[in-house]
Amino acid sequence: MVHLENLNPELRPIAVEIEAIAKGAGLDFYEVVFKGYEARDVNGLAAYGGFPVRYASWRFGMEYERLEKGYSWGLSKIYELVINNDPTYAYLVRSNSLLEQKLVIAHVFGHADFFKHNVWFSPTERRMVDVMEAHAARIRRYVEAVGQEEVERFLDLVLALDNLTDPFLPLREARAGAPKRESRNLSDRARAAFEAATAERIRRDPAPSAYSGPSRPPTFDVLGFLAEAADLAPWQRDVVRIVRAEAYYFMPQRMTKIMNEGWASFWHSRIMTRAVAGPDEIVDFADCHSGATMAQPGQLNPYKMGIELFRHAERSGADLFHLRAVHNDTSFIDAVIDEDFAHRHSLYVYGKNPRTGRVEVVDRDWRKVKEQLLTSLAWGGLPQIELVDADHEGKGELLLRHRHDGRDLQLDSAAKTLTQLHELWGRPTHLLTLEEGNGRLLRADADGVSVFETDESGRVAADDDEDASRRAS
Numbered sequence: 001m002v003h004l005e006n007l008n009p010e011l012r013p014i015a016v017e018i019e020a021i022a023k024g025a026g027l028d029f030y031e032v033v034f035k036g037y038e039a040r041d042v043n044g045l046a047a048y049g050g051f052p053v054r055y056a057s058w059r060f061g062m063e064y065e066r067l068e069k070g071y072s073w074g075l076s077k078i079y080e081l082v083i084n085n086d087p088t089y090a091y092l093v094r095s096n097s098l099l100e101q102k103l104v105i106a107h108v109f110g111h112a113d114f115f116k117h118n119v120w121f122s123p124t125e126r127r128m129v130d131v132m133e134a135h136a137a138r139i140r141r142y143v144e145a146v147g148q149e150e151v152e153r154f155l156d157l158v159l160a161l162d163n164l165t166d167p168f169l170p171l172r173e174a175r176a177g178a179p180k181r182e183s184r185n186l187s188d189r190a191r192a193a194f195e196a197a198t199a200e201r202i203r204r205d206p207a208p209s210a211y212s213g214p215s216r217p218p219t220f221d222v223l224g225f226l227a228e229a230a231d232l233a234p235w236q237r238d239v240v241r242i243v244r245a246e247a248y249y250f251m252p253q254r255m256t257k258i259m260n261e262g263w264a265s266f267w268h269s270r271i272m273t274r275a276v277a278g279p280d281e282i283v284d285f286a287d288c289h290s291g292a293t294m295a296q297p298g299q300l301n302p303y304k305m306g307i308e309l310f311r312h313a314e315r316s317g318a319d320l321f322h323l324r325a326v327h328n329d330t331s332f333i334d335a336v337i338d339e340d341f342a343h344r345h346s347l348y349v350y351g352k353n354p355r356t357g358r359v360e361v362v363d364r365d366w367r368k369v370k371e372q373l374l375t376s377l378a379w380g381g382l383p384q385i386e387l388v389d390a391d392h393e394g395k396g397e398l399l400l401r402h403r404h405d406g407r408d409l410q411l412d413s414a415a416k417t418l419t420q421l422h423e424l425w426g427r428p429t430h431l432l433t434l435e436e437g438n439g440r441l442l443r444a445d446a447d448g449v450s451v452f453e454t455d456e457s458g459r460v461a462a463d464d465d466e467d468a469s470r471r472a473s
Contacts, residue, residue, distance in 0.1 A: 007036035007092060008101075014276075015105050021275050022109040026321060027267065029112035030126075031087040034105070036094040042078050043067040045091055049250060050083045053133040055140070057152070059159055080104045082264075084115040084253070086126040099281050103288060106271040110264030117325050118259070120252040123170035128249055135242045142235045151239075158223075158240050160420045162247040166220035167255055167380045170248055218388045222400070222421075223247065225387055230425055240424075254380040255328040262306015263324050269307065300373075309333070312341045330377045333370065342366030375406045383409055385431070398425055401458075402433035409433045411442070411451065418444040432458045 002015045015034060022029075037045065047063040048054045067078070079096060083089040090108040092101065115121050125131050143151045219225055227240040253260065273282070313323055313336050327335065341347070349363035349372055363369075378384075384403035392399040398421065402409055414431060422429045422444040431442040432454065439454035452460045 001031060003031070003033045003087075005033065005035045007034060007094065010098075011101055011105070014102060018102065018105050018271060018276060019109060021271050022106065022113075022267065025267070025270070027109055027113040029088060029109060029116050030085075032090055032108060032112055033087050034090045034092055034108070036092050039078070039093050039095060040068060042081055042091050042093050046078055046081055049246075050081050050089075050091070051129065051132040053129065053136055055136040055155070057155060057159060059156065080108060082108050082111040082115075083129070084121060084124060084126075084249075085129050088112040088115065089129065099277070100288060102276055102281075103268050103272055106268035106276065107264045109271075110267035111260060113267075114256070114260050114263045114324060117321075118252070118256060119326055120171060120255055120328050123174045124249050124252060125245075131245070135246070138238060138242065142239070146235060151235075154236055155239055155243070157420055157424055158243045161223060161226070161417065161424065162243050163382050164220075164222035164385055164417075164421075165224070165244065165247050165251065167251050167382075169221050169224075170251075217390050218386055220384065220386050222385065222387045225390070226424060229390065232424075251380060252328075254382075255330075258300075258302040258306040258309070258329045258377075259324065259327060259332050260306070261302045262308075262310050265303050265307040266310040266320075300376075308345055309336045309341070312336060312344075330374050333373055333377070337366075337370050337373070339366045342369055378405055383407065392430060395427070397427050398429040400429070400431045402431060404434045408435055411435060411440070415442060415444070415449040415451075418442050419449055 002012070002019050004012050004015060011034075019032070045052055046067055047060045049060075054060070079093060079100060081091040083091075088108075088111075090105075090112075092104055096104060139151065139155070217225070223240065223244045227237060227244055230237075230240070232240065309332065310320060310323070314320055316336075318336075323332065323335070337347075343366065347366065347369045348361040349365075349368050350359050351362040352358070353360045384405060386401050386403060387398060388401050389399040391397070400421075402414075411433075414433065418429050418431050428443060428445040430444075433440050433442070439458065441452040441454045441458070441460055443450045443452070454460055
């Protein structure tokens with residue numbers, strides 16, 4: 001049953017009609033609650049990840065300022081915000097036109113179906129609104145106990161490290177103990193992963209914060225390791241666990257941005273054009289839809305890419321509901337993009353012409369386009385940082401390694417992260433990486449960050465001593 005709060009009453013029968021159409025087409029979702037807000041309030045909700053009950057942070061305030069400027073300058077507009085929860089919450093901008101609200105409501109049901117059935121969301125906490133509220137209450141208690149400045153400083157430190165997680169950990173833990181099935185068919189293996197995760201979902205506690213023990217190196221779950229192994233006060237340890245739990249809740253959204261938006265756009269387009277939009281609304285719908293799915297050469301619009309991938313899959317005779325259930329963005333693109341799709345949508349490798357400064361096509365080989373897309377989306381678009389040793393050289397120092405996948409680290413950003421990691425761990429931290437094919441070792445200690453050249457084994461080059469090293473800004 002559809003619930004509407006603080007919205008025009010005339011939307012209720014429209015929402016009920018669209019819900020019935022969506023279910024008749026095969027979509028399945030938890031109860032959906034639609035709530036109306038002013039545009040600036042929706043921007044505020046978006047800055048907090050969609051949770052009005054979340055604890056405060058200046059980082060969320062900065063995100064709000066960015067969204068507000070984009071809206072004020074006409075560069076961006078949020079029509080809705082949908083939260084992966086049971087019930088599913090959808091925040092709508094009250095000033096949307098009636099046509100826009102119809103489109104948005106259909107779009108929301110697509111998202112709601114995706115959240116419920118995509119395998120990567122299966123381990124997520126489905127009562128996250130309640131969990132976020134509990135997290136905020138615990139943070140407030142720590143503020144009262146140790147002071148606002150101290151808690152905010154530590155919380156900011158941990159939030160800066162919330163990308164040091166393993167995107168595959170929740171699903172891997174959900175599948176633990178399930179019998180392995182061998183198959184040469186990638187789709188069959190994906191289906192097995194979905195079935196296993198669904199079965200596990202019924203019997204386990206889905207909250208990532210229900211941590212059974214420290215992840216010992218090697219591990220990509222650096223934040224999980226710190227939560228259990230770092231020398232922290234009890235309140236600090238709990239803050240790390242809170243940030244980690246929320247990071248894992250949001251991770252599937254990062255890994256399925258193209259699919260999620262594509263699935264919702266595919267269904268809002270189908271529902272509107274085949275059942276909801278009247279003859280006098282089709283042109284306006286087409287204008288609104290095209291604005292959301294417009295893409296410039298060399299830029300990736302997840303709405304445009306996603307909907308076109310599902311349309312191409314449908315033309316190819318694929319089972320769309322199976323695709324939306326078992327894939328993330330990288331496996332979806334790998335399964336669907338072929339030469340026909342690349343040529344149909346002018347997918348080329350773009351680069352800046354050094355002479356003119358213009359972005360131009362530098363390669364038309366569809367395989368290279370696909371490879372470039374897969375590389376950019378791998379690991380949720382984040383660098384793969386693995387903790388390989390928690391007692392480096394027997395000194396209790398951390399050693400991390402960047403698994404290079406074709407993308408160089410931005411050394412200035414890496415240096416900041418390493419500095420924050422050093423502050424939390426309390427001892428020097430090290431990171432091995434590559435820069436333009438050359439080995440680099442970053443070391444953070446009380447004096448700042450040093451960068452050393454390394455040989456193929458990761459050892460600091462013999463002629464690169466403290467005097468020859470360079471300090472990272």
